[in-house]
Amino acid sequence: MSEEKSLNFLEEIVEEDLKSGKYPSILTRFPPEPNGYLHIGHAKSICLNFGLAKKYGGATNLRFDDTNPVTEDTEYVESIKADIQWLGFTWANELYASDYFEQLYAFAVQLIQKGLAYVDDSTSEQIAAMKGTPTQPGTDSPYRSRSVEENLQLFADMRAGKYKDGEKVLRVRVDMSSPNMHMRDPIIYRIKHAHHHRTGDAWCIYPMYDFAHGQSDSIEKITHSICTLEFIPHRPLYDWLIQQLEIFPSHQYEFARLNLTYAVTSKRKLLQLVTEKFVDGWDDPRMPTISGMRRRGYTPEGIREFCERIGVAKRDNLIDVGLLEFCVREHLNKEAQRRMVVFDPLKVVITNYEGVEMMLSEDNPEDPNTTQREVPFSNEIYIEREDFMENPPKKYFRLAPGQMVRLKSAYIIQCEKVIKDEAGNITEVHCVYLPNSKSGADTSGINVKGTLHWVSIAHAIHAEVRLYDRLFKVENVANEEGDFKDYVNPESLHVIQNAYAEPALANAKFSDRYQFLRKGYFCMDKDTSEEKMVFNRAVTLKDAWAKEVKKG
Numbered sequence: 001m002s003e004e005k006s007l008n009f010l011e012e013i014v015e016e017d018l019k020s021g022k023y024p025s026i027l028t029r030f031p032p033e034p035n036g037y038l039h040i041g042h043a044k045s046i047c048l049n050f051g052l053a054k055k056y057g058g059a060t061n062l063r064f065d066d067t068n069p070v071t072e073d074t075e076y077v078e079s080i081k082a083d084i085q086w087l088g089f090t091w092a093n094e095l096y097a098s099d100y101f102e103q104l105y106a107f108a109v110q111l112i113q114k115g116l117a118y119v120d121d122s123t124s125e126q127i128a129a130m131k132g133t134p135t136q137p138g139t140d141s142p143y144r145s146r147s148v149e150e151n152l153q154l155f156a157d158m159r160a161g162k163y164k165d166g167e168k169v170l171r172v173r174v175d176m177s178s179p180n181m182h183m184r185d186p187i188i189y190r191i192k193h194a195h196h197h198r199t200g201d202a203w204c205i206y207p208m209y210d211f212a213h214g215q216s217d218s219i220e221k222i223t224h225s226i227c228t229l230e231f232i233p234h235r236p237l238y239d240w241l242i243q244q245l246e247i248f249p250s251h252q253y254e255f256a257r258l259n260l261t262y263a264v265t266s267k268r269k270l271l272q273l274v275t276e277k278f279v280d281g282w283d284d285p286r287m288p289t290i291s292g293m294r295r296r297g298y299t300p301e302g303i304r305e306f307c308e309r310i311g312v313a314k315r316d317n318l319i320d321v322g323l324l325e326f327c328v329r330e331h332l333n334k335e336a337q338r339r340m341v342v343f344d345p346l347k348v349v350i351t352n353y354e355g356v357e358m359m360l361s362e363d364n365p366e367d368p369n370t371t372q373r374e375v376p377f378s379n380e381i382y383i384e385r386e387d388f389m390e391n392p393p394k395k396y397f398r399l400a401p402g403q404m405v406r407l408k409s410a411y412i413i414q415c416e417k418v419i420k421d422e423a424g425n426i427t428e429v430h431c432v433y434l435p436n437s438k439s440g441a442d443t444s445g446i447n448v449k450g451t452l453h454w455v456s457i458a459h460a461i462h463a464e465v466r467l468y469d470r471l472f473k474v475e476n477v478a479n480e481e482g483d484f485k486d487y488v489n490p491e492s493l494h495v496i497q498n499a500y501a502e503p504a505l506a507n508a509k510f511s512d513r514y515q516f517l518r519k520g521y522f523c524m525d526k527d528t529s530e531e532k533m534v535f536n537r538a539v540t541l542k543d544a545w546a547k548e549v550k551k552g
Contacts, residue, residue, distance in 0.1 A: 008312040010048070010253060014056055014224060023223045026058035030084070030091070031213065034064050034197070035071035036267035037282040037289040038083045040303070040324070041258040047307040048255065049226055050089040059092035061220055066098050067212045069196040077197070079282070083290040087300045093220075097212045098198045100219055104207045105159065107215055107245055108170060108189060112151045116244055117172045117188065118144055119154040124166065130176070131184050137177035138184045144173060158191055161204045165191050170205075174240065182233050183240070186210055214238040217250035225250050228257035229316055256313040261321045262470035263288040264477050269484055278488050279471070285525075285536050286471040286492050296468060297513060297523030297538030299335070302328035318476055325539045329521065332538065336515040337363045340375065340408065340453040341501040341535075343465060343519065345382035347428035347457065348399075350413060353379040356456075360440070361409035364515075373504050376459040377410050382500050383454050388429060390418055397450035399429070405450040408517060412437035412448055453517040460500040463533040466525065467494040501533075508533065515541075 007015065017023050028049040032038060038046075053060040062084065066072050084091065097104075111117035120127065120143045132138035146154075158168055170189035178184055188211035193204045207215075214237075217225045225238075235252045242249055257265075264270065265288055273279045273287070282289050285296030293303065306327040310319055338361070358374040383399065392400040399405050404414045417430035437444040473489045474480055480487055508514070508524045516522050520541050525534040 009314065010052060010224070010226065010255065010312055011055070013253065014052060017223070018056060026053060026056050026223045027061065027092075027221060028053045028058065028224050028226060029061040029063050029217065029220065029222050031063045031065045031097075031216075032080050033068065033071075034066055034073065034076035034080060035068065036076060036271055037079050037287075037291055039265045039267070039270065039290065040260055040263070040288045040293070041265040042083075043087060043290055043303050044258040044307045044310070045226070045228075046084055046087055046089060047304055048312060050084075050091075052224070052226075058223075060089070061093045061095055061222070062091035063095040063097065063216060063220070065209065065212065065216075066096050066196070066198060067206050067209065069192065069194040069206065072197050074197050079291060083294075086294060087290065087303065095216075095220065096198060097207075097216050098196065100212070100216055101199065101203055101207075103219060104212060104215055105205075107247075108155065108207070108211070109152065110245060111172060111188075111241075112155060112170075113148060114244065115148055115173070117170055118146050118151050119158070120144075120169050120171050120187075121167070122169075127169070127171075127187070131181060132176070134179070134181060140176055141171070141185065144185070155189075158189070158205050159203075161193070163191055165193055167191060172241070174237070180233055180236055182210070182237050186237060210234055210237055211241065214241055214250065214252070215245070215247070217252075218242055218245075218248040221248050222250045225252045227252055227254050229254050229314070230257070254314075256316045258310065259316060259318045259478070260288060260324070261318055261475045262472045262477075263321060264472070264484060272485065273471075273488075276485070278485060285466070285468050288471075295526065296536050297332075297521060298328045299331050299513065302331040305331065321470070322543055325543055329539045329541075329543065332513055332515070332521040334366050335364070336513040336521055338365070338515050338517055339502055339505050340455055341463065341465070341499050341505070341516040341519065341522075342382045342384055342453070342455050342460075343496050343499050344385045345500055346385040346388055346426070348381050348383055348413070348454070349428055349430050350379040350381070350433050351416070351430050352432045355379075356458075359409045375409060375502050375504070376456045377407075378456045378458050380457045381407070381454045382457055382460065383452050387450075387452050388415075388426070390426065397448075398452065399431075399450070404434075404446065404448045405452050406437070406439070406448050408451055408453050409439045410454070411435070411439075412442075412444060412446060455500045455502050457500075459503050461503055461506050461533065463499045463501050463505065463535055465496040465499045465522070465535050465537070467496070467520075467537045468492065469494075505533065508535075513538070 030049045050060045120141050130139050169187045171185045174183045176184050189205050232254050238252050283291035283295045306324045357377045359377050360372045361375050362370050364370045387398045401415050406412050411433040413431040413433045415431050419428045421427050434444050469492045471492050472487045474487045514522045521538045522535045525536045527534045
């Protein structure tokens, strides 16, 4: 009997809340800002919010935090929805903070009427100076004592567009001596004359995140509002605003964000990589974005397993990207179809073979219900150049003069002759095959230690293969000095323009995943055209990480 998995701290909270009757059911939310593409850190949050709700029979809202019209775009909205669905999750309601602009405005008016908010004419620099320091209390704004009537009129005028950007803000009156800097009369509204992707030009004032977020949670009756650890200092303001407005008491809980080795997960930095052409768009397979990982050939099952394995912590830590690759590799090994592709070809002529024969080869030996495909075999084939050595060392089990190897799903061959050009470079090797050594019907009695993949030259299709490596040269980019872009790995992409593949790959679909024998796991890229097939390597076949991971 397997040991029952222990609950994480959020599951413990949810179970207690349901058991005590605090909530009849739970409602979580995933609230991305549509100002960029989702990355692996968001994948963890998606798995957590949707996973909790699913486990305990609740639901999850998708709410776009669209309160900053300057950086937001419908392109990002659509990409976010596609990523969540691809990961395997369905939201209960698609909502937007902009749905609540009128309600949020009314909440702000309510705070003014209670004497808890005021319009401040100070500049952003003056407000920052008034905030004080963590060891020194702040100073009151000269506008803090404005009357309720004046504040109501000024706030209405702000909405009406009577002032320029930055000319006035609305602040809540909390405590300028609070040890928590976020409680020192924070700004809850600012003026921004900008076209909004949903509300157009209807508004020129927009709520700040700290105001919109908690109130939106409350409007939707979110029971468990789950954020990352950097929002811990924001929680007192979250609770204070809900308490003062006397609305549904949503509550915020924090967990450790996902930091990945050899990657950055700041949307601002990812945008820089895109705009400055370090990568080929948000979905570049080297990017830690969900769309990049999808294009690279990662599977949603692999990503979900990774998020499950790293768990839910209360302390930030750096997760080895090798674990992500391990989880993806584990899943791909079960589902990927096997194919033979030669990257660096060396011609082999089988001098005693004639005609063409169809060899049967398993599509996936890991699948008990695997099918077989036909692979054409002829007297001229390509093998990898690295699989031949003219003067091999001891215990070299690949092809060499006088040495035998097995061709995968075909025959044993023995090298008899090496052909070179005038410069002494090997151009082809001549071999003989053993007719009674056919795979599955071998009666030769000969055991060889080396098995090579190959393709028939006459039947091979051409393909471009893209081999991806870590985007950064250093493990923890955030800890390095200077510009993070200085640490971009110049060797993160190696392109093989003319690889040779067995003809079965001509029928590849974008949704298919393949193991190129002895090379790694691959998928077809969107750059594929009628003229050229393009494949991306998702992960290599093996990784040192696998030795350290215990199978559950």
